[in-house]
Amino acid sequence: MPQRIEVIDVSDWLVDDTHGIFPIGARDKQMLWSPAKAIPGIKSNWPYLFKCSRSAYPDQFWMECIAYLIGIELGFDVPKALPAKLLDFEGEVVCAALIEWFYDPKTQTFAHAADFFQNLISDFDNDKGTKHNLADLKKICQEFDWLVGIEQNWESWLKQLLIFDTLIGNTDRHQENWGIIFNPGLRSRVTLSPFFDNGTSLGHERFPAKVANWTEARLEKYIMSGEHHLRLYNNDPKKRLNHIESIRMIVKESEQNKAFVQRIMQTDFAAMLAKLEYLCEIELEIPLSKQRLDWISRLLLCRHKLICELLTS
Structure with a gap:
């Protein structure tokens, strides 16, 4: 199993120009780009999906994180998913799963x-x-x-x-x-x-x-x-x-x-x-x-x- 995961604050990450609001799926999500500076467990300059829970199930984003940890333990190929948060325009903290993009959009x-x-x-x-x-x-x-x-x-x-x-x-x-x-x-x-x-x-x-x-x-x-x-x-x-x-x-x-x-x-x-x-x-x-x-x-x-x-x- 990977090392202990921690919360990632993405408040200052760049929103993707093309997919600022990601269109596929039932839950709210944004595509963000990680900063160039090194963050433990995060790829530099790489796209990540900030994926929220359905409003009826506020802790649903944790399922993404736990499924990732279970999958890795079993030897399956599951994209990294970490608990994350950002401060929205109204000053409210939004919690979500931060999911590592699974292919390089520049070459694949x-x-x-x-x-x-x-x-x-x-x-x-x-x-x-x-x-x-x-x-x-x-x-x-x-x-x-x-x-x-x-x-x-x-x-x-x-x-x-x-x-x-x-x-x-x-x-x-x-x-x-x-x-x-x-x-x-x-x-x-x-x-x-x-x-x-x-x-x-x-x-x-x-x-x-x-x-x-x-x-x-x-x-x-x-x-x-x-x-x-x-x-x-x-x-x-x-x-x-x-x-x-x-x-x-x-x-x-x-x-x-x-x-x-x-x-x-x-x-x-x-x-x-x-x-x-x-x-x-x-x-x-x-x-x-x-x-x-x-x-x-x-x-x-x-x-x-x-x-x-x-x-x-």
């Missing part, structure tokens, strides 16, 4: 998966993404791998994505929350994006006081109802792929896949969560409460248990 380009689904499916609805599906995701990756070569093993990337989103309970990996980075300097080779935009996860929509007394059975029922944004097939637009069932599908596919999942599940999740306890001590206008972290810990440990049960059934 990025295309959302939506672009490829729209080319593949003539009536693809980008607003709802009802035809965003696993079969065509695989087809898109296969085509790019055959034509120009994908930098990483796309099948391993996909398994990691499904495992990560299942563990954190991410329901929002839609067609604009993953995509392909084009690297002109690498003989047209492309790279699949890291796992960005993880705020709709970790039970963010549940208020800790209302779930503190949930039994294990109630907790499992909540987890078992969780779904990916993806469907299995284009012709099954109403049924999303269940989180836990997606892992069952991976495990049943081959012994190699089962071993792949087992290696990840061998992580000591309790120890990993213990490393996050200091986050509750970070002083910020919207802090991470101990009750919130306890709820996140219960969810993660229960999901880990359910996946391990799949491996022994």
Whole structure:
């Protein structure tokens, strides 16, 4: 796990000329450029997204930070996300997640998966993404791998994505929350994006006081109802792929896949969560409460248990 993270004050950072207010997604966000001076844990002269919470869930930005720390611990490619604040024009402190931009806009380009689904499916609805599906995701990756070569093993990337989103309970990996980075300097080779935009996860929509007394059975029922944004097939637009069932599908596919999942599940999740306890001590206008972290810990440990049960059934 990375060194202890701290709050970054971005009040004096430059707002990006093109994307001062970033247009994609449901939550308010701004693109900022870090200063040239050295700041621990921050790239100099690099774009960062200052991403706020939904007003109904003020501490939601913490989910981005915690998902980053969990992802890095598991060896997944997740953009750095740090707690941050700025002083707005009215003198109010605004808290958000500061997310490191995952490609160099000066030398690389990025295309959302939506672009490829729209080319593949003539009536693809980008607003709802009802035809965003696993079969065509695989087809898109296969085509790019055959034509120009994908930098990483796309099948391993996909398994990691499904495992990560299942563990954190991410329901929002839609067609604009993953995509392909084009690297002109690498003989047209492309790279699949890291796992960005993880705020709709970790039970963010549940208020800790209302779930503190949930039994294990109630907790499992909540987890078992969780779904990916993806469907299995284009012709099954109403049924999303269940989180836990997606892992069952991976495990049943081959012994190699089962071993792949087992290696990840061998992580000591309790120890990993213990490393996050200091986050509750970070002083910020919207802090991470101990009750919130306890709820996140219960969810993660229960999901880990359910996946391990799949491996022994």
